[in-house]
Amino acid sequence: FLSSEIGRHPHLDAYANLVTSSQLNLAKTKTKKKNKKQSKTGGGGLKGFGGSKSSSVTAGAIDRSKSALNFYNYLSKNGAESNLERVGLGYFPLKIDDDTTIQLRGVIALKDISKGDPIIEIPYRMALDLGRESADPTLPATAFLQKYCAWRSGADVPPGDRDRGDYFDMLPPFLSDDCLGSTDFFSDSALDMLQSPMVKEETLERKKLVKLRYERDIESMTQMSSNLYQWDGEAATEDHLHWASWIITSRVLTVQGPPESSFSNRLLIPLIDMCNHSRESPHILTGRAMPGGLLKVVAGVDVKAGDAIDICYGGGVEGNDRFIQDYGFLDSSPEAYKIVAKKLLGKGRSIAKMTAAEQEVELQSLKATTLEEDETLLGNCSEIDERAALGYRIGMKHAIRRLRG
Numbered sequence: 001f002l003s004s005e006i007g008r009h010p011h012l013d014a015y016a017n018l019v020t021s022s023q024l025n026l027a028k029t030k031t032k033k034k035n036k037k038q039s040k041t042g043g044g045g046l047k048g049f050g051g052s053k054s055s056s057v058t059a060g061a062i063d064r065s066k067s068a069l070n071f072y073n074y075l076s077k078n079g080a081e082s083n084l085e086r087v088g089l090g091y092f093p094l095k096i097d098d099d100t101t102i103q104l105r106g107v108i109a110l111k112d113i114s115k116g117d118p119i120i121e122i123p124y125r126m127a128l129d130l131g132r133e134s135a136d137p138t139l140p141a142t143a144f145l146q147k148y149c150a151w152r153s154g155a156d157v158p159p160g161d162r163d164r165g166d167y168f169d170m171l172p173p174f175l176s177d178d179c180l181g182s183t184d185f186f187s188d189s190a191l192d193m194l195q196s197p198m199v200k201e202e203t204l205e206r207k208k209l210v211k212l213r214y215e216r217d218i219e220s221m222t223q224m225s226s227n228l229y230q231w232d233g234e235a236a237t238e239d240h241l242h243w244a245s246w247i248i249t250s251r252v253l254t255v256q257g258p259p260e261s262s263f264s265n266r267l268l269i270p271l272i273d274m275c276n277h278s279r280e281s282p283h284i285l286t287g288r289a290m291p292g293g294l295l296k297v298v299a300g301v302d303v304k305a306g307d308a309i310d311i312c313y314g315g316g317v318e319g320n321d322r323f324i325q326d327y328g329f330l331d332s333s334p335e336a337y338k339i340v341a342k343k344l345l346g347k348g349r350s351i352a353k354m355t356a357a358e359q360e361v362e363l364q365s366l367k368a369t370t371l372e373e374d375e376t377l378l379g380n381c382s383e384i385d386e387r388a389a390l391g392y393r394i395g396m397k398h399a400i401r402r403l404r405g
C-alpha cells in the first residue's frame, strides 16, 4: 500500500500498566453494536479488520487475545522483540454514523517516542516477499494463498515458514466483513450504484484476472496434487484467490530492493501491515527489500504513549477510487475525494490522466441522481456494499461541487 511466550509476556504486563483506557481516550466511547450488515460501512467508508476477532478484547484494550499473544511471541522469537517495548496492537474507535462506533484494530504506542526514532523495526527476513512489483495482484496472491493453505491444512512447510502461522492467524479471515467494503466483493447492483464506470470496469477486469489465474495456476495444481492449495480438506476455490488478492491489495507494501538495483518487491510485513491509514500521518517508512535489511516506521513527530501509529497509504497521492477498490474503505478526508474529482475535471497534475471522453462518461454517470436523493437512499440502506457505493458517489458529488465553486 505504499511505494517506498504464549500466556504472559513481560512487555504485555507493561502494556496494561502503561496504557490505560483513558490515555487511549476510549473509556468514554459507547460502542453500539448494530446489525452486522449495518455495522461496517457508511458514508465516510469504514470498517476494519480485527473487529471480527475481538471477542476477548474490550473497547480500548490492548489486544491480548490468544492469537495476539501468539503473534507477539512470534515477533519476539524472530528478532523483533524490541518493538514490543514501544508498540502493541490496540483497538481504536471508528465512528460510522451518529449512533454507531466500531473498534478498529491498529498499532498503538506504549511509550513516548521522540521524533526521528524508530517506532517499528522488522527484519526483512520476517517479511513475506511476494516478488517483483506489478499491477497484477493475482500473482503474489497465488504465492500467498499457497503458504496460507499449507499453514491451515497443517502441511509440511519450509523451516522459514514454520511460525508464520502466528502471523497468518492475525489476518482478516476469508470473507470476513473486513473485505466486503472492497468493490471486488460488491454485488452487481452495488457496482452500478457507485456511478463510476471507471471503477466498475477495473473491478470487473480484476475479477477476470482472478478467474484466469485460478484456472491457470491453482486449479491445475489441485488436480495434480491433493496436498497443494487445500482448504478444509477441499481444493481452494476461485473465491479463496479472490480473498487472497484483496489481502495483497490492502496490506502489501512495495519496497525498493538493494541500492544498486532498480526493482521493488511486494512485501507482507508483520506488524507494519497492522498500521491503519491516516492521510495526516507524519511517520516515515524506510528500509530495503534485501538480506540484512530492516523495515521501519520512523516517528515523523514526537509520539505519546497511547497514540495510534498510523501511516499514509498510497503515498498520499491516491484518492477514494483506489481506496474503495484496494483497501475496502473510504478515506473520510476531503482530499481523498478531491484527488478523484480533479481527475474527472481535468484539473491539477494527476499521474493517472483520463481522456476527455472518459471524464465525460464519469461525470454523466454521477448526474443520474442528485445529492439529496443519494442522502435519502443512504438513510434507508443497510447493505455494506451499497452503503459504500452511496458513500463514494456522495463524496464525489460534494468534491465536484466544491471544485467548481
Ligand SMILES: C[S@@+](CC[C@H](N)C(=O)[O-])C[C@H]1O[C@@H](n2cnc3c(N)ncnc32)[C@H](O)[C@@H]1O
Pocket: 045, 046, 047, 048, 049, 050, 094, 104, 105, 106, 178, 250, 251, 273, 274, 275, 276, 277, 278, 326, 327, 328, 329
Ligand atoms: C494494512 S491493514 C491495517 C490494519 C488492520 N486494521 C488490521 O487490524 O490488521 C488495512 C486495512 O485496515 C482497515 N483500515 C485501515 N485504515 C483504516 C481507516 N482509516 N478507516 C477504516 N478502515 C481502515 C481496512 O480494512 C484496510 O483494508
